[in-house]
Amino acid sequence: MATLLAGKTAIILGVANKWSIAYAIAESYRREGARVILTYQGERQKGTVEDLAKDLGADRVLNCDVTKPEELAALVEALSNEKLDIVVHSIAFANREDLSRPFIETSRDGFLLAHEVSAYSLISVSNALAPLMAHGGSILTLTYLGAVRVIPNYNVMGVAKAALEASVRYLASDLGAKNIRVNAISAGPIKTASARGIKDFSKVLDGVAAVAPLQRNTDPAEVGDTAVFLGSDLGRGVTGNVIYVDAGFQIMGLQAPE
Ligand code: 0WD
Numbered sequence: 183m184a185t186l187l188a189g190k191t192a193i194i195l196g197v198a199n200k201w202s203i204a205y206a207i208a209e210s211y212r213r214e215g216a217r218v219i220l221t222y223q224g225e226r227q228k229g230t231v232e233d234l235a236k237d238l239g240a241d242r243v244l245n246c247d248v249t250k251p252e253e254l255a256a257l258v259e260a261l262s263n264e265k266l267d268i269v270v271h272s273i274a275f276a277n278r279e280d281l282s283r284p285f286i287e288t289s290r291d292g293f294l295l296a297h298e299v300s301a302y303s304l305i306s307v308s309n310a311l312a313p314l315m316a317h318g319g320s321i322l323t324l325t326y327l328g329a330v331r332v333i334p335n336y337n338v339m340g341v342a343k344a345a346l347e348a349s350v351r352y353l354a355s356d357l358g359a360k361n362i363r364v365n366a367i368s369a370g371p372i373k374t375a376s377a378r379g380i381k382d383f384s385k386v387l388d389g390v391a392a393v394a395p396l397q398r399n400t401d402p403a404e405v406g407d408t409a410v411f412l413g414s415d416l417g418r419g420v421t422g423n424v425i426y427v428d429a430g431f432q433i434m435g436l437q438a439p440e
Contacts, residue, residue, distance in 0.1 A: 186414040187216035191264060195221045195246065195307065196272030196324075197231055201374045203324055203402055204272035208238050210406030211413070216268070221246040221257065248273060248303035254310050266314045268413040271307055271323040274300040274376060276339045282381035285337040296338045301345035308353050308364065318361025320413045323350065324405075325366040325424060327432055335381040347424055354422030363421035365412050370400030370428030393437050395430035 192211050196204040197220050211218050218240040222231035224247050235243045246257040276296035280288050304323050312321075327333060328340030329347050347366055354364040371377060371386050380386070391399050408427045411417050426432050 183215070184213055185215040186410055186416065187211055187214040187268075189215075190267035190413065191217045191219065192268035192270060192413060193219040193221065193261070193266055193311065194270040194272065195248070196270070197222070197234055198227060198375055199230060200234065201402075202272065203369060203372060203374060203405055204270060205234065205238075206402035206406040207270055207272065207409040208240065208406075210403065210410045211268075212238055212240070214410050214414070216413070217241050219244065219261075219264070223247045248307060249298055251306075254306060258310050258314070261311070261314055264314055265316055266311060267317070267319040269307065269311050269315070269319070269321045270409065270413075271304050271321070273303055274324070274339065274342070276300070276337075276342070276379075278379050280338045281335050281379055288338045293338055293341070296342040297345055300339065300342040301349055304346055304349050305353065308357070312357055312360065312362055315360070315362050319363070320417065321353070321357070321362060321364045322409060322412050323366045325350075325368045326371075327368060327426075327428065329368075331432075333386065335383075339380075350424065351422045358421060363412070363417065365417075365420060365422070366424045367405055367408055367412070368424050368426045368428060368432070369402075369405045370394070370426075370431055372400055372402055372405075390429070390431050393431060393434050394428065395433065398429055400427060400429055 194204050194208050219242040220235050220240050221244050232243050244260050246253050277292045280292040325343045328336035329343035350364050350366045377383050405427050
């Protein structure tokens, strides 16, 4: 039996359904012997996430919409008897129209919303949960290449991911003295509910498979297994990093002509 995470407790925010990247991370964590706590975003997701928790063998399921400070405070209260080792932040949101029209037309409200849910929440969640990581631990989040390169229609989400990646570095600096590491996994495109909101997402999937060194798209289980590395003691020297799990796509410049 694999036991890279035996004796560790992980809280995973962002499981919405079986296709969620957070679900693949939870599967890898359970396989490696972690105790897993899931959160859901409001009543709408409660039943689904409770069912998924049963399938996964997750221990607890708690409510938390990260945009509501009172729900984050209630989460901390509910966790007061827990010793957390790993926090997985797998949350993002932007208005659908901001992921289809030209970036220059992004509204102020759409910009603020994308940044609040997708970037600021890593800061608020880290601030709330780090005190429960008494023996140190690992915080990780999910990002995308659109933070550093222009990807068609990724738009305001790319800007929010840039803020998220910078936040990873500042949080790693703040929390290092407590032996809490903070990293991001930059996953290749994966067909999930959130990704379907991006116009022409299937063209991105096809384009990546055609160009990536591994000549295919990213399997969510590969992200889950990298999350195991970062959450486990194997990753003990790694903090403030963005690790690409993308079949190698990000290294490519120009595709060789046929
Ligand atoms: O290609 C992809 N799918 C990639 C995703 C490539 C690289 C990175 N990512 C990132 C996303 O940007 C996100 O940060 O991975 C993370 C997880 O995204 P996902 O697994 O692709 O998408 P999904 O299954 O939809 O999970 C995101 C979840 C929400 O799901 P819905 O579908 O209900 O919007 O984020 C959660 C929610 O569960 N979420 C919130 N949770 C708490 N409070 C909130 C909120 N306010 N808003 C969204």
